[in-house]
Amino acid sequence: MIDKIVPHFEAALAGVPDGATVMIGGFGTAGLPNELVEALIEQGARDLTVINNNAGNGEHGLAKLLALGRVRKVICSFPRQADSHHFDRLYRAGQVELELVPQGTLSERIRAAGAGIGGFFTPTGYGTDLAQGKEVREINGRMQVFERPLHADVALIKAERGDRWGNLTYRMTARNFGPSMAMAAKLTIASVHEVVALGELDPEAIVTPGLFVQRVLKIARAATLGGGFKTAAAGAPA
Amino acid sequence: MKRWTRDEMARRVARDIPQGSVVNLGIGLPTLVANHLPAPCAADYREVMIHSENGVLGVGPAPAAGEEDYDLVNAGKQPVTLLPGGSYFHHTDSFAMMRGGHLDICVLGAFQVSGSGDLANWHTGAADAIPAVGGAMDLAIGAKKTFVMMEHCTKSGEAKIVAACSYPLTGVACVSRIYTDLAVLDITPAGVQVLEMAEGLSLGELQAATAVPLLPLIP
Numbered sequence: 001m002i003d004k005i006v007p008h009f010e011a012a013l014a015g016v017p018d019g020a021t022v023m024i025g026g027f028g029t030a031g032l033p034n035e036l037v038e039a040l041i042e043q044g045a046r047d048l049t050v051i052n053n054n055a056g057n058g059e060h061g062l063a064k065l066l067a068l069g070r071v072r073k074v075i076c077s078f079p080r081q082a083d084s085h086h087f088d089r090l091y092r093a094g095q096v097e098l099e100l101v102p103q104g105t106l107s108e109r110i111r112a113a114g115a116g117i118g119g120f121f122t123p124t125g126y127g128t129d130l131a132q133g134k135e136v137r138e139i140n141g142r143m144q145v146f147e148r149p150l151h152a153d154v155a156l157i158k159a160e161r162g163d164r165w166g167n168l169t170y171r172m173t174a175r176n177f178g179p180s181m182a183m184a185a186k187l188t189i190a191s192v193h194e195v196v197a198l199g200e201l202d203p204e205a206i207v208t209p210g211l212f213v214q215r216v217l218k219i220a221r222a223a224t225l226g227g228g229f230k231t232a233a234a235g236a237p238a
Numbered sequence: 239m240k241r242w243t244r245d246e247m248a249r250r251v252a253r254d255i256p257q258g259s260v261v262n263l264g265i266g267l268p269t270l271v272a273n274h275l276p277a278p279c280a281a282d283y284r285e286v287m288i289h290s291e292n293g294v295l296g297v298g299p300a301p302a303a304g305e306e307d308y309d310l311v312n313a314g315k316q317p318v319t320l321l322p323g324g325s326y327f328h329h330t331d332s333f334a335m336m337r338g339g340h341l342d343i344c345v346l347g348a349f350q351v352s353g354s355g356d357l358a359n360w361h362t363g364a365a366d367a368i369p370a371v372g373g374a375m376d377l378a379i380g381a382k383k384t385f386v387m388m389e390h391c392t393k394s395g396e397a398k399i400v401a402a403c404s405y406p407l408t409g410v411a412c413v414s415r416i417y418t419d420l421a422v423l424d425i426t427p428a429g430v431q432v433l434e435m436a437e438g439l440s441l442g443e444l445q446a447a448t449a450v451p452l453l454p455l456i457p
Contacts, residue, residue: 027292027329028315029308080370088368100369103291104333104376111330124337125375127356127410143410172310172326173293179328207328224308226317
């Protein structure tokens with residue numbers, strides 16, 4: 001019997017090695033698998049490269065992982081937030097490396113890894129600092145920048161319902177990076193609020209087919225809290 | 239001379255959004271545009287689909303107090319609602335909508351716009367600033383038309399429409415129209431064309447506040 005349901009956090013995070021590249025889903029707090037990140041903190045892996053849209057909010061989850069000095073490098077699109085003080089401090093002190101990627105390019109690089117694509121040309125970022133040193137080519141009359149796939153050892157994602165084959169559905173905009181990250185990691189660990197019997201998820205509505213998921217952990221539902229609001233830097237666009 | 243207020247600027251942008259458009263409104267000033275799209279009861283009502291890059295099309299108004307659900311947020315991470323007909327999708331599809339040219343109009347804020355439509359709106363380049371780009375570069379090049387909404391000059395009075403951006407670029411030759419508190423201007427192959435000016439403003443005054451030559455209003 002195929003059964004990807006794991007009984008507790010320890011089983012969910014078992015075997016994540018030091019030095020791993022870990023994708024973490026979520027856009028701000030929506031879709032952020034905070035409980036799995038807390039479990040990763042417990043688990044102890046260090047020297048991590050973290051791929052997330054942001055770089056942690058407040059005191060918990062990714063912010064805490066950073067504060068504990070467990071992250072070597074962050075690959076993200078928007079680290080600067082109202083409550084990203086742990087990242088801000090580490091970055092200014094040169095204690096964490098940052099690879100800044102335009103959001104759509106970040107997502108597509110993740111998808112490309114999952115799809116077995118060796119990279120792609122995109123018009124995004126052409127002529128900007130974020131394209132420096134990258135190959136450019138004119139395609140269909142438009143200048144485009146070559147971007148490489150982003151693979152990961154582990155993906156931590158938050159879904160809504162799941163079954164023992166690893167099939168997943170999501171809730172509202174909490175879906176965000178989950179489906180692409182699930183494709184791109186060797187080990188995808190999904191938290192769900194409901195585990196249902198095989199066959200109960202409408203096959204027409206399954207968003208992430210089970211083969212992209214290795215472990216499913218049921219956690220109690222708690223309302224998603226707000227947070228991760230963008231801040232305007234001095235003189236930022238009004 | 240009477241400068242346009244932020245709400246007047248937003249109302250002016252809203253007027254240029256045609257029936258049936260798919261629109262993305264950037265963080266900050268551009269989000270005001272949603273408040274000025276004509277309501278269904280209005281004579282000039284236009285049905286518009288609002289896209290937010292975190293995976294939602296058909297964004298509705300802000301929820302009533304106490305009804306917020308932080309699983310349903312916009313790009314600014316503020317709680318929103320979904321209109322009937324609205325849909326959710328994952329991030330990669332959402333940016334494919336943008337990059338693939340499926341959005342009609344994107345409205346963005348800016349630090350600077352060059353006379354040829356280069357946009358700088360993501361980073362001041364200050365040494366201690368933490369760079370954060372988000373979806374700005376994707377948005378700049380993604381829609382069929384990119385509108386910029388900004389104050390005409392900086393707080394210290396420097397022109398924000400310039401010959402070449404001094405701030406780091408977000409996109410090259412991507413802006414089609416600029417709405418400021420003084421004027422509405424089109425970026426054209428011939429130059430920056432004045433379309434409208436605030437009441438009582440002379441072309442000379444507008445030119446003095448703009449660092450590229452302006453093509454005067456066509457009467």
